[in-house]
Amino acid sequence: MGFFWLLVFLSWSKSIFAYTTEFKLGVSGIFQQFILFLNPLAMTFFIFGLGMFVKSTKKYYSVLLLLYLCNTVLLYLNAIYFREFSDFVTMSTVLGYSAVNKGLDGSSVALVKLHDIFYWLDFLVLFLFLFMGKISLDERHIRTKKAMALISSSLLLFTFNLTLAEIDRPQLLTRTFDRRYMVKYLGLDVFTVYDSLNMEQKAVMRSKATRKSMHKIVHYVQLHQARPDPQYFGVAKKKNVIIVHLESFQQFLIDDKVEGQEVTPFLNSLYHDSSTLSFENFFHQVGQGKTSDAENMLETGTFGLPQGSLFTELGNDQVFQSAPAILKQKQGYTSAVFHGDVPSFWNRANVYKNMGFQYFFSADYFNTKNDNSVGYGLKDKLLFKDSVKYLQYLQQPFYAKFITLTNHFPFELGNQDSSFRTPDTGNQQVDNYFKTANYLDQAVAEFFSFLKRSKLYNDSLIILYGDHYGISNSSNPALAKTFAQDPEHFKSLGEDAQNWSSWNNAQLQRVPFMIHIPGYKNGKILKQYGGEIDVLPTLLHLLGIKTASYIQFGTDLLSKEHDQTVAFRNQDFVSPKFSEINEVFYNKAGKQITPHGKIKWEIATAQKKVHTQLEMSDLLNQGNLLRFYHPKGFKKINPRIYDYTKLLEKEIGVQKKLKIRSTSLFSKNNKCPLENEYSTNAPEIK
Secondary structure (H helix, E strand, O other), X not given: OHHHHHHHHHHHHHHHHHXXXXXXXXXXXXXXXXXXXXXXXXXXXXXHHHHHHOOOHHXXXXXXXXXXXXXXXXXXXXXXXXXXXXOOOOHHHHHOOOHHHHHHOHHHHHHOOHHHHHHHHHHHHHHHHHHOOOOOOOOOOOOHHHHHHHHHHHHHHHHHHHHXXXXXXXXXXXXXXXXXXXXXXXXXXXXXXXXXXXXXXXHHHHHOOOHHHHHHHHHHXXXXXXXXXXXXXXXXXXXXXXXXXEOOOOHHHOOOEEOOEEOOHHHHHHHOOOOEEEEOOEXXXXXXOHHHHHHHHHHHOOOOOOOOOHHHHOOOOOOOOOHHHHHHHHHOOEEEEEXXXXXXXXXXXXXXXXXXXXXXXXXXXXXXXXXXXXXXXXXXHHHXXXXXXXXXXXXXXXXXXXXXXXXXXXXXXOOOOXXXXXXXXXXXXXXXXXXXXXXXXXXXXXXXXXXXXXXXXXXXXXXXXXXXXXXXXXXXXXXXXXXXXXXXXXXXXXXXXXHOOHHHHHHOOEOOEEEEOOOOOOOEEEOOOEEHHHHHHHHHHHOOOOOOOOOOXXXXXXXXXXXXXXXXXXXXXXXXXXXXXXXXXXXXXOOEXXXXXXXXXXXXXXXXXXXXXXXXXXXXXXXXXXXXXXXXOOOOOOHHHOOOOOHHHHHXXXXXXXXXXXXXXXXXXXXXXXXXXXXXXXOOOO
C-alpha cells in the first residue's frame, strides 16, 4: 500500500504541475481551484486500484509501475500537444489524419522544455530503486474486499467531483463546448475516457448510416427549393464577403434608447441605410451549441444538434459542404476567421479545417494579456484593429469572418472602455448588457471607418448578424422595465414584467441580420420571417452561385418562394400568422388560441414542416451522410492540407509567389502596411 500511495501522490503532483504550468485552463476563484486540485484523484485511485487485484507480488509492482508510466505518457503527450495547438489529444486525432504527429514529430524538438525532466525523473528513480532492491517488495497480498472498497471509493469521489463541477458549470457533459472545461473540472484522464466512449458511440451510430438515408434527404431538399429572385441574384458577384458576428446581440437593441442615449447609433444608421437589406423578423435558431450552432448554420445551412454542440460532438471528422469551400471552388475566394479566443473553444481549430477555412487567426495571433481581454477573450476594438496585420495580406476576393466577444455574458466592461449610462433594472447583467452592446457598436463603427479608408469598403459585401440571445428568458422580466420607458417601440413585447409570457420570450429571440452592399441603392427594411438557417442560400444567390445541388435546409430570404415558418431547435416555431411555444398556440398579436377549422390545419402543416426539417438535418449530421453525397462540380474538402500555425508567414509566402498577380490589399496599396490606417479610441492603445 505504501508503493500505491507513493504513485498516487506522484501522479497527482505531476497532474497539478501540468494543469498550472502547461494548460491554460482559465481557473478563477477558490471554488475552481479546489475542483482543480481534487479532479485528478478519483481516476488515479481507480486506475491504480485495478492493480490491487493482481496477487503475484512482482506482477503487482510491475503492473502499478506500468500503469503509472502510461499515465505519465498520456500527461506528457498532452503537454507537448498543448504547446503547439492549445488543445488536448483526442482519440480522433490519434486515429485520424495524424494531427498529433504534426505537433509531435522530429521538427518539433523546440517544443521540449527543460522542466520536462520532472515528468520522467521520478519514473527513472523508481525503476532503478526497484531494480537495485532499494524498494523492498511487500509479500503480503491485498485482500479483494480492500481493492473493491478502493474502487468504490474512487467512484464515490468522482460523483462528488462531478457534482461540484455541475454546480459551477451546468450541462458540462451534455454541452462539452470546450475540452479545457472538461479537463479543468474532471481531469485529463476522465476527459480521455469520455472522449473515447463518445467516439465509439458516434462510430457505431455512423456505421449504421447508409446511402439510402441520403436519398431521402436529397428528395426533401429538392422539394423545398426556393428559386432566387432575378433582381437580387448576382448583385454582389466576386465582391469580398465580410461577416461580422455580433455576439449575443438581440434585435431590440436596434433603435433602442436608454436615458436618452442611443445604445447602438452606428448599427442603427446601418440598419436604415439605403445600401442595406435589413430584416426585422429574423430569429436565431441555436440549441445548446449556442455560438457554434449559429456558425454551423451560417457556414453549412444545416441545424445544430438536439443536444450538445455539433462542433464538439461530431466536428472532428464531420464532412461539410460549407461556404468557404463552395466560394473557393466556384469563385476563387480566400477564407479566414478572426477570433480573440483560444482555438480549442467549441473545437474550432478542427472544425474549421473540415469546413475548408484556409486561415484561422485565434487568440494565438493576438496579444490577449492583462487589460486587452475581458470575459472570453480579446476586446472587440482590439480584435478589429489587430486583425488588419493579417487581413491586408489575404488574396481577394476573400471570405472573412470576425467573431466578436465583448458583448458576452456576464457583460463585464470597465468604465475606461465605456462611459455609457446603464439603466437600473435591479439586474446587473441586464443593466451592463446595454453598456457592452454600445462598446460593440463603437468597435464596428471603427472597423467600417477603416474599410472606407483602405478602399476595401466598395469592393465588399458586409453581413452583420446576431448569433443568439444575450438576455436569458429568466432575466427578460427585468428587461421589461427598460421597455416601459419606450412603450411605443416595444408595445408588441409588453410593457411590464407581470404581463410577460412565453410568447414574449419567443419574440425576443429576434436578432439583427443586415446585408450591406456599398453602392447598392435599393436597400430597405424587410418584414419577411426567417432565421439563421436561411443565411447561406441567401448569400450564395447574392454572389451569383446557384444552390440547387447543395444540401441546405433553409431558403433564400429574398426569394418569393421563401418559407416563413421559422423552426426553433426545440421544435417550437414562429411565423407571421401564429406561433407554437411550449405546446401553447398564439396568434400574431400574442394572444393564446385554441386551433380549430382552417387554423388547426395550417398549424398542423407548420408543425410537420418544422419536425421534418429538423429531422432531416439531424439524420444528415448524426450519420455524417454528406460523405455519400457528391454534387457536381464540388470537390470534397481535404482537412489535412490546412495548418493554422505560422499563418502570417504563409500569407506573405503566397504574396511573394504571386508577385504582380497578387490581389491583396497590401499589394493594392503599393506594398505599404495598413496597420497605421486604423483608428481606435481603445484605452489600451493609448
